[in-house]
Amino acid sequence: MAILADVDADELHKINDMFSNSILMTDDLYHRMKAQIANIAKERTANIQWDNDILALANNSVTALFTQDFPKSFSPKAKMPEDYLMLGLSSETGDDISIREAFQASRCFKWLVKELGASDNNQLYFGAISASLHNALVNDLKPYRKEVKDLLANLLNWIIELGIEQIVVERPNRSQLVRMNKRS
Secondary structure, three states: OOOOOOOOHHHHHHHHHHHHOOOOOOHHHHHHHHHHHHHHHHHOOOOOOOOHHHHOOOOOOOOOEOHHHOOOOOOHHHOOHHHHHHHOOOHHHOOHHHHHHHHHOOHHHHHHHHHHHHOHHHEEEHHHHHHHHHHHEOOOOOOOHHHHHHHHHHHHHHHHHOOOOOEEEEOOOOOOEEEEOOOO
16 A cells, blocks of 8 residues: 555555455554564464454455465465465464464455355356456556466465365366365
C-alpha cells in the first residue's frame, strides 16, 4: 500500500476490499497484541503466531493478492528465504510442521480454498484457477500469464509435498484438477 500508481476501477475495488476486510486497531486489541509480543520476547519462544482470540478477529476472506503472497520456489524443500518471509517464519523456526501450519494460514492457500469452495462441486481445473488468480493479483505491473501459471504451479506443488489433505491435486487427463477433499 506504500506505492504510488495508477489503478483502474477493478484494482481500486480490490484495494478497497482489503481495507474493508481489515481489523480496526482498538486500544484493547493493541494492548492484547503488545502483551503477547512481550511474552514471546520474555519466554524466547519460537511460536510467533497470534493467540486464537486475536486470530478469531481476522476476516479470512482473501479477495486481492500480490505475487509476494505465493511461494517463490517450486518445493518447500528448497527452503528459500523469500518463502520463509512469505510464511512469516525465520529459518530457525522452519521445521516441517511449522512450514505446513504457516502455509495453511497463508493468503494464497486461503484464497485457493475460497475459490474451490465457491465453484461447482468444489473443484476447478488449472486453467480456470489460473484465470481467476490473474484477476485477483493487484501488482502494479500485472504479471504475465506465464508467471501466474508458475505461481499456481508452485502453490499446488507445495500442497502435494506438504501432504495437505484438505485439497487434492489430480491429473485425470492433460490438465490438473484441483478439488476439496470430501474426507477432510
